[in-house]
Amino acid sequence: MNAPALRVLIVEDEPKLAQLLVDYLVRDGFVCESLGDGSQAIDRMRAFDPAIVLLDLMLPGKDGLTICRELRTFSTVPVIMLTARVDEIDRLLGLELGADDYLCKPYSPREVVARVRALLRRTRQWSTAETASSDVLTLDRERFEARIGHRTVALTQVEFRLLAKLHERPGHVLSRAQLLDAAYVDHRVVSDRTVDSHIKNLRRKLADAAPDFDPISSVYGVGYRYEN
Numbered sequence: 001m002n003a004p005a006l007r008v009l010i011v012e013d014e015p016k017l018a019q020l021l022v023d024y025l026v027r028d029g030f031v032c033e034s035l036g037d038g039s040q041a042i043d044r045m046r047a048f049d050p051a052i053v054l055l056d057l058m059l060p061g062k063d064g065l066t067i068c069r070e071l072r073t074f075s076t077v078p079v080i081m082l083t084a085r086v087d088e089i090d091r092l093l094g095l096e097l098g099a100d101d102y103l104c105k106p107y108s109p110r111e112v113v114a115r116v117r118a119l120l121r122r123t124r125q126w127s128t129a130e131t132a133s134s135d136v137l138t139l140d141r142e143r144f145e146a147r148i149g150h151r152t153v154a155l156t157q158v159e160f161r162l163l164a165k166l167h168e169r170p171g172h173v174l175s176r177a178q179l180l181d182a183a184y185v186d187h188r189v190v191s192d193r194t195v196d197s198h199i200k201n202l203r204r205k206l207a208d209a210a211p212d213f214d215p216i217s218s219v220y221g222v223g224y225r226y227e228n
Contacts, residue, residue: 008116009050010034011041011067012082013059021054024109025116038062042070050077052116055099057083072098072154076144078119079156080112098156122157136213136228139164148210158183159202162195166216166226175223199224 008025012018013036022032033048035041039061045053053071057064068079079098084105101119103112138147144160146153155163165182166174176195183198203216217225 005031006051010054012056052078153209173225
């Protein structure tokens with residue numbers, strides 16, 4: 001029996017572009033739905049339960065960054081941001097708010113399909129790993145979920161991969177390059193600042209869940225270390 005087709009939600013206010021993405025993704029075996037109003041996005045994400053979201057940055061009603069921030073309060077679904085704004089500040093801001101990948105316009109719809117496949121493949125690879133735990137922190141690799149005691153910490157997939165990589169080798173200093181390889185297994189070129197941004201966001205989330213729990217420390221000029 002064949003597995004059910006994976007669902008893709010496209011939030012894009014340019015109808016022709018949205019339809020083009022739908023056509024290519026459906027042709028590749030996905031079930032797609034698109035909408036053009038940002039104010040409807042969160043409700044539709046809850047109802048449609050997509051495997052991945054393609055989210056435009058500039059939308060009527062509610063912009064993509066706001067949507068991404070709200071989405072991360074209840075879901076770790078992979079998000080690919082679609083944007084014509086290429087300056088680094090917007091890129092880093094989007095990553096801090098929970099985007100897993102970016103595509104800058106204009107882009108090839110074939111590239112979109114390839115990025116969707118790659119991101120979902122990384123998700124499946126991580127879901128095959130067993131649950132890892134320590135006295136304080138529990139990492140559920142199947143659900144991309146971190147728990148401190150009985151409290152769940154909502155992390156993006158990139159944040160989870162970074163935490164899991166550090167957690168694998170407590171007491172060892174990992175370089176930014178090693179962490180980049182863990183966070184982006186397709187080996188794309190991103191800056192060290194991106195790692196720093198993710199780590200900053202990760203530490204904030206851990207502190208929000210448990211103010212006395214701060215296991216990640218920076219080692220100046222080298223990288224980061226996890227201590228039980």
